Amino acid sequence: MFMFSIIRYLLFLFDPEIAHHIAMKSLKVADFFGLLSFLPSPAPSKPRVVFGIKFKNALGLAAGLDKNAEYIDCLSKLGFGFIEVGTLTPRAQPGNPKPxxxxxTNEEGIINRFGFNNVGIDKAILNIKSSKFTGVLGINIGKNFDTPIEEAINDYLLCFRKAYQYASYIVINISSPNTQNLRKLQDESFFEGLISRIKLEQEAQARKHQKYVPFLIKISPDGSMKEMDNIIKLLIKYNIDGIIATNTTLSRNEVSESKFKDQAGGLSGEPLRSRALKTQKYLYKGLKGKIPIIGVGGIMQAKDAVERMNEGAELIQIYSGLIFKGHRLINELCECTKQRQ
Ligand SMILES: Cc1cc2nc3c(=O)[nH]c(=O)nc-3n(C[C@H](O)[C@H](O)[C@H](O)COP(=O)(O)O)c2cc1C
Known part of the structure; x- marks a missing residue:
């Protein structure tokens, strides 16, 4: 705890993106020297089966931390029950200008407007192939920034085909606020076309590879009730395997003091918590338990995780919590979700 406070203090002296790279490289070095095996690991949980996959515990790493699947081996040693990489797009792209x-810091929130900076699906698949990881791996896919929204489906299909063999599950990310118009794919006019086409592709890939890989939709916490009702209706109609609630928010209602609060981008962490929970609750009520939910957004301590599981999440993920609380949060969350089914 004391050690983490010092590391955090030092890392927080750097620009956040530089700190991220330092932390990830340090993790790799620590793994190389076998130091990660000295970290206290979570007590074993009762494995759970969700969308046909066996998870060793209910806690996953959310998308965005390891966009290019470069750190799967070391991240897997931190105790997560599953890891999600991406978002990956067909072609490599640099993302938005820095910063x-x-x-x-005071609000325990993060604003990012990365804009899907990634090495492209082909390079990321090579990274996955060269990793030793054998656990549950989610591959999160999106569209290139310059692909018109009307053609977005082709980007998703291409990434879906390429990811299929290597993923335990695939996530269709239509909820990042940092790629222009992306969230339009949640609109009635696009959503049905997209998921019905991916469902067909899933059937074709399952026949080809003799392996069924579930796909999940990751949604925004900012949708209207009408939009959500439509999503719920179509998820049930097409028997979609699962849903991830939620991505980051554009709302700034929950932040008052930070000098960064007016920066454009998606907000995560503590200020997202109540909005993500509300969205999850609405979905759970509408889906009536027919489709499993992964709860994410503002899970910063044990009580948040318990609340999400009580409100219908079968699994949970974290990103911001890891940045602010460090590795101890993984053990804490694994422990408190251990007995829950
Ligand atoms: C810096 C950063 C980058 C992210 N990149 C992605 C991404 O590429 N794809 C995605 O689906 N979600 C991405 N997310 C969203 C997270 O996966 C997660 O849904 C969100 O941060 C809420 O969880 P949290 O409050 O625990 O951080 C990103 C979040 C952050 C903070």
Whole structure:
């Protein structure tokens, strides 16, 4: 705890994006020297089966921390029950100009406007192939920034085909606020076309590879009730495997003091918590338990995780909590979700 406070203090002296790279490289070095095996690991949980996959515990790493699947081996040693990489797009792209990541330290929030900076799906698949990881791996996919929204479906299909063999599950990310128009894919006019086409592709890939890989939709916490009702209706109609609630928010209602609060981008961490929970609750009520939910957004301590599981999440993920609380949060969350089914 004391050690983490010092590391955090030092890392927080740097620009957030530089601190991220330092932390990830240090993790790799620590792994190389076998130091990660000295970290206290979470007590074993009762494995749970969700969308046909066996998870060793209910806690996953959310998308965005390891966009290019470069750190799977070391991240897997931190105790997560599953890891999600991405968002990956068909072609590599640099993302938005820097600075594009802001720490709201007092509020325990993060604003990012990365804009899907990534090495592209092909390079990321090579990274996955060269890793030793054998646990549950989610691959989160999106569209290139310059692909018109009307053609977005082609980007998703291409990434879906490439990811299929290597993923335990695939996530269709239509909820990042940092790619222009992306969230339009949640609109009635686009959503049905997109998921019905991906469902067909899933069937074709399952026949080809003799392996069923579930796909999940990751949604925004900012949708209207009408939009959510439509999503719920179509998830049930097409028997979609699962849903991830939620991505970051554009709302700034929950932040008052930070000098970064007016920076453009998606807000995560503590200020997202109540909005993400509300969205999850609405979905759970509408889906009536027919489709499993992964709860994410503002899970910063044990009681947040317990609340999310009580409100219908089968699994949970974290990102910002890891930045602010460090590795101890993983053990804490694994422990408190251990007995829950
Ligand atoms: C810096 C940063 C980058 C992110 N990048 C992605 C991404 O590429 N794809 C995605 O689906 N979500 C991305 N997210 C969203 C997270 O996966 C998660 O949904 C969100 O941060 C809420 O969880 P949290 O409050 O625990 O951080 C990103 C979040 C952050 C903070």
């Amino acid at each position: 594009r990541l802001f720490r709201l």
